[in-house]
Amino acid sequence: MKATKFAGLGLAALLFGSTAVSAKTLVYCSEGSPENFSPAINTTGTSFDAARPVYDKLTEFKRGTTEVGPGLAESWEISDGGKTIVFHLRKGVKFHTVKDFKPMRDFNADDVLFSFNRQWKPDNPYAKVSGGKYDYFNDMDMPSLLDSIEKKDDYTIVMKLKTPNVAILANLAMDFASIASAEYADFLLKKGTPEQFDQVPVGTGPFSFVAYQKDAVIRFKANKDYFGEKPLVDDLVYAITPDATARYAKLKAGECHINAFPRPADLPEMQKDTSLKVVSQSGLNIAFWAFNTTKPPFDKKEVRQALTMAIDKAAIIKDVYLGAGEAAKTLIPTTMWSYNDKIVDYPYDPEKAKAMLQAAGVTAPLDIDLWYMPVQRPYNPNGKRIGEMMQADLAKIGVNAKLVTYEWGEYRKRAQGGEDITAQLGWTGDNGDPDNFFFLDGCTDGKPAANNIPKWCNPEFNDLLVKARVIPDQAGRAKLYERMQEIEHDEAPEFLIAHSTVFEVMRANVTGYKQSPLGAHSFEGVDVQ
Amino acid sequence: MLAYFLRRILLTIPTFVALMFATFVAIRLVPGDPVEVRVGEHGISPERLAEFRHELGLDLPVWKQFLAYVWQLLHGDFGTSVATQQKVLSEFLTLFPATLELSFFAMMLALLIGVPAGAVAAVKRGSYFDQALMSVATIGYSMPIFWWGLLLIMFVAVNLGLTPVSGRIDLIRFYFEPVTGFMTVDALLSGQDGAFLDALHHLVLPAIVLGTVPLAVVARMTRSSMLEVLSEDYVRTARAKGLSPTRVFGLHALRNALLPVVTVIGLSISGLLAGAVLTETIFSWPGVGKWLIDSISRRDYPALQGGVMLVSMVVITVNVIVDLLYGVINPRIRHGR
Numbered sequence: 103m104k105a106t107k108f109a110g111l112g113l114a115a116l117l118f119g120s121t122a123v124s125a126k127t128l129v130y131c132s133e134g135s136p137e138n139f140s141p142a143i144n145t146t147g148t149s150f151d152a153a154r155p156v157y158d159k160l161t162e163f164k165r166g167t168t169e170v171g172p173g174l175a176e177s178w179e180i181s182d183g184g185k186t187i188v189f190h191l192r193k194g195v196k197f198h199t200v201k202d203f204k205p206m207r208d209f210n211a212d213d214v215l216f217s218f219n220r221q222w223k224p225d226n227p228y229a230k231v232s233g234g235k236y237d238y239f240n241d242m243d244m245p246s247l248l249d250s251i252e253k254k255d256d257y258t259i260v261m262k263l264k265t266p267n268v269a270i271l272a273n274l275a276m277d278f279a280s281i282a283s284a285e286y287a288d289f290l291l292k293k294g295t296p297e298q299f300d301q302v303p304v305g306t307g308p309f310s311f312v313a314y315q316k317d318a319v320i321r322f323k324a325n326k327d328y329f330g331e332k333p334l335v336d337d338l339v340y341a342i343t344p345d346a347t348a349r350y351a352k353l354k355a356g357e358c359h360i361n362a363f364p365r366p367a368d369l370p371e372m373q374k375d376t377s378l379k380v381v382s383q384s385g386l387n388i389a390f391w392a393f394n395t396t397k398p399p400f401d402k403k404e405v406r407q408a409l410t411m412a413i414d415k416a417a418i419i420k421d422v423y424l425g426a427g428e429a430a431k432t433l434i435p436t437t438m439w440s441y442n443d444k445i446v447d448y449p450y451d452p453e454k455a456k457a458m459l460q461a462a463g464v465t466a467p468l469d470i471d472l473w474y475m476p477v478q479r480p481y482n483p484n485g486k487r488i489g490e491m492m493q494a495d496l497a498k499i500g501v502n503a504k505l506v507t508y509e510w511g512e513y514r515k516r517a518q519g520g521e522d523i524t525a526q527l528g529w530t531g532d533n534g535d536p537d538n539f540f541f542l543d544g545c546t547d548g549k550p551a552a553n554n555i556p557k558w559c560n561p562e563f564n565d566l567l568v569k570a571r572v573i574p575d576q577a578g579r580a581k582l583y584e585r586m587q588e589i590e591h592d593e594a595p596e597f598l599i600a601h602s603t604v605f606e607v608m609r610a611n612v613t614g615y616k617q618s619p620l621g622a623h624s625f626e627g628v629d630v631q
Numbered sequence: 632m633l634a635y636f637l638r639r640i641l642l643t644i645p646t647f648v649a650l651m652f653a654t655f656v657a658i659r660l661v662p663g664d665p666v667e668v669r670v671g672e673h674g675i676s677p678e679r680l681a682e683f684r685h686e687l688g689l690d691l692p693v694w695k696q697f698l699a700y701v702w703q704l705l706h707g708d709f710g711t712s713v714a715t716q717q718k719v720l721s722e723f724l725t726l727f728p729a730t731l732e733l734s735f736f737a738m739m740l741a742l743l744i745g746v747p748a749g750a751v752a753a754v755k756r757g758s759y760f761d762q763a764l765m766s767v768a769t770i771g772y773s774m775p776i777f778w779w780g781l782l783l784i785m786f787v788a789v790n791l792g793l794t795p796v797s798g799r800i801d802l803i804r805f806y807f808e809p810v811t812g813f814m815t816v817d818a819l820l821s822g823q824d825g826a827f828l829d830a831l832h833h834l835v836l837p838a839i840v841l842g843t844v845p846l847a848v849v850a851r852m853t854r855s856s857m858l859e860v861l862s863e864d865y866v867r868t869a870r871a872k873g874l875s876p877t878r879v880f881g882l883h884a885l886r887n888a889l890l891p892v893v894t895v896i897g898l899s900i901s902g903l904l905a906g907a908v909l910t911e912t913i914f915s916w917p918g919v920g921k922w923l924i925d926s927i928s929r930r931d932y933p934a935l936q937g938g939v940m941l942v943s944m945v946v947i948t949v950n951v952i953v954d955l956l957y958g959v960i961n962p963r964i965r966h967g968r
Contacts, residue, residue, distance in 0.1 A: 127803045135925075137714050232716040240679065297716070315809060316725055317917030319802055339802050343915040351784045351796040509662035 125336030131349045131358035132340045135317050139303035141277035145237050150277040151623045155309035155322050157280035166616030168534025170271050184266030184572045191257040196327045197283045198310035211253040216284035232300040238278035266572040272533035308333045308626035334629035360608040366426040384428050384435045385604040386531035387481035390596035392555035406594040408458035410448045412499045422487050430598035432587040434539045437619040440583035445591050456499040466500030473525035476507045481528040481602050520557045527555050536583045558595035643947050654939045665713040665930045710933030719937030728812025730918030734903045736834050737842035745846045749853025771847035780840040780913035794835045797915040837914040841906050845899045852895045857888040897953030901946045
């Protein structure tokens with residue numbers, strides 16, 4: 103019976119022809135399915151990771167850093183006081199060939215125009231395709247930043263800004279600014295299937311798209327013509343594995359080489375396992391507890407400083423972050439340029455805090471509301487637990503904190519509207535530029551319904567913030583940001599909790615993987631020995 | 632028979648209407664909507680929020696939204712997912728074969744082990760085997776699926792290395808385009824050496840996990856039904872006629888005892904689909920269970936509403952088939968007596 107079965111299988115193999123894959127394959131156990139493959143319309147890290155192998159941007163983050171370097175634009179010049187940027191595009195760059203489409207021309211300025219106009223101009227034929235929501239383009243304020251994008255010739259793009267902002271170069275290295283093929287877009291439009299544009303991506307990146315099966319697998323193959331760092335494997339496979347324990351089991355069993363988002367509880371065991379390699383770094387994020395500086399007694403800096411000293415930060419990191427967090431002393435994480443390491447964090451000193459409260463004229467007991475986050479976020483694993491620990495610490499200095507929360511959407515809306523007296527929140531950086539963090543405490547965002555949760559507006563801090571946007575050189579900007587961190591530390595608009603530590607785990611035979619401070623997963627330059 | 636069939640079909644209409652209403656209301660009772668869930672720390676301007684809500688029809692009164700939804704369903708349109716912008720029906724059809732394949736193998740496991748084990752336990756009532764089987768069945772019935780799945784992965788797949796951890800096929804060794812969506816069938820069609828066996832190998836653990844509860848139910852049901860049948864006069868007569876125990880138990884008793892088991896199978900289908908939600912998550916199985924869970928967390932109203940309707944259609948259809956089958960097997964039911 104058995105023999106017959108095998109004979110049958112053998113016959114089937116002969117009939118249909120054997121195509122088993124024997125090339126070198128890198129398997130990444132990812133955490134979920136992408137919404138689609140167009141970063142312009144995506145909102146989740148999972149979706150960006152899924153499209154990243156396919157696409158390039160005008161500028162790129164150098165692998166493993168937040169530093170911006172050349173991408174599809176080989177070089178650029180900034181003029182007109184930071185309001186005009188001329189990009190010189192790379193020549194001879196090929197787009198990928200996919201099942202139904204073979205590109206007839208190389209990458210040029212038309213592709214750049216198309217990629218931005220789709221998100222910017224409502225009359226672009228693709229503006230409404232696949233729902234037409236360009237969240238990141240809008241969130242990064244591109245419509246109010248951009249004045250015009252024009253093609254000077256096939257390999258020169260002139261970008262004019264309404265107000266000078268050098269941080270735009272970092273915006274252009276973000277996934278939403280990926281450059282897609284205008285020729286492919288036209289082809290699909292003529293074919294009557296424009297939605298395919300967002301399902302079967304065509305880019306110039308290190309890997310080309312092969313196939314996607316929802317909730318199961320995404321397949322890519324190496325782009326041998328790639329202009330940048332060449333892929334070292336032949337095939338790249340994303341094995342979609344939503345459960346963290348299953349991902350770990352697969353890694354142990356050798357079914358995948360790199361694992362996304364390990365569970366903190368598994369880390370000690372992973373670190374002991376010699377067949378695995380664990381890497382970590384501070385995440386591009388911050389968790390804080392903001393004091394509403396427009397409401398007494400938090401309009402007094404001494405009160406804010408006192409409460410900052412009343413909370414045992416180390417205990418929160420140990421018990422809630424389970425060690426997977428780094429105590430924050432400034433708004434930006436340690437991996438970001440301009441981080442001011444000279445700042446000394448406030449000590450945990452309840453006695454001093456009590457005395458400071460008294461000196462500030464606050465009579466105990468002080469009753470406050472402490473809003474805690476109802477959801478888990480990358481920077482805050484358990485808002486309620488943190489809230490409870492804060493509540494216990496505050497009781498020691500005579501502050502009665504009542505824990506309050508709302509449904510997440512409602513919570514965010516109310517906190518942004520300044521309805522709270524104190525509220526937990528946080529931020530995940532978008533583009534690795536310090537401006538993308540410090541704007542949180544800028545005056546423009548202090549108005550209701552904006553991101554400045556403490557509603558704190560300090561003229562000196564805000565002046566420096568605005569000035570730093572027009573200085574073209576990084577060293578010059580860094581000086582201003584360092585000073586801003588000193589002001590912020592002294593004023594204590596927020597109790598800065600932590601930057602989460604991001605861990606990644608891989609088989610010991612994986613080489614060349616560089617962790618991205620931006621939380622991106624990319625695989626060019628990665629090999630399996 | 633035709634009248635019975637028609638009556639049974641007509642009875643499904645109020646069920647669908649009730650389901651449509653319940654799903655529609657339930658998802659809207661959960662705080663947050665598809666737009667708010669999309670928005671991160673950046674927040675969203677009131678204008679853009681209003682624009683998004685308008686596009687999704689969320690600015691209309693709920694009763695109008697419901698009527699629009701019913702109208703859409705009557706035209707055979709299950710809507711478009713907010714998250715992926717894909718047609719709900721096409722997403723369902725892509726994912727459903729995986730769930731069906733897993734459920735089929737789980738049910739096969741439950742029947743192939745549960746029926747004989749239950750029958751033997753009944754025949755040997757009170758024996759150690761009977762007691763052991765019933766204890767195991769009770770444990771199986773109350774087994775938390777998530778825990779059971781992870782335990783098997785850790786022990787069988789990781790420690791013993793006997794099965795793959797998760798997924799439907801070895802992604803490094805095999806690659807072929809899906810044709811039917813059933814991995815075992817597609818593996819055979821691909822002609823790739825070893826693909827079919829590998830697909831079966833990947834089914835072992837998830838089928839055991841999903842099949843555990845139905846296995847326990849089938850074994851217990853077969854046992855109790857068999858015990859009832861064994862005390863019937865015709866069994867005594869068969870014995871008295873001097874028939875061999877195999878003929879008495881196998882032909883006369885078990886055949887009749889299986890009638891309630893058929894009903895249990897029908898009822899287990901909804902249980903299997905519910906269990907599939909967890910099993911699919913643990914074993915990275917790309918089926919409808921995981922898709923529905925994702926739709927809830929994204930507040931993807933169209934995907935969730937359409938998905939629940941489609942799954943319900945499957946469950947109701949299976950129940951109707953089982954009822955009809957039952958009618959075929961047992962003429963007393965067919966005639967409504």
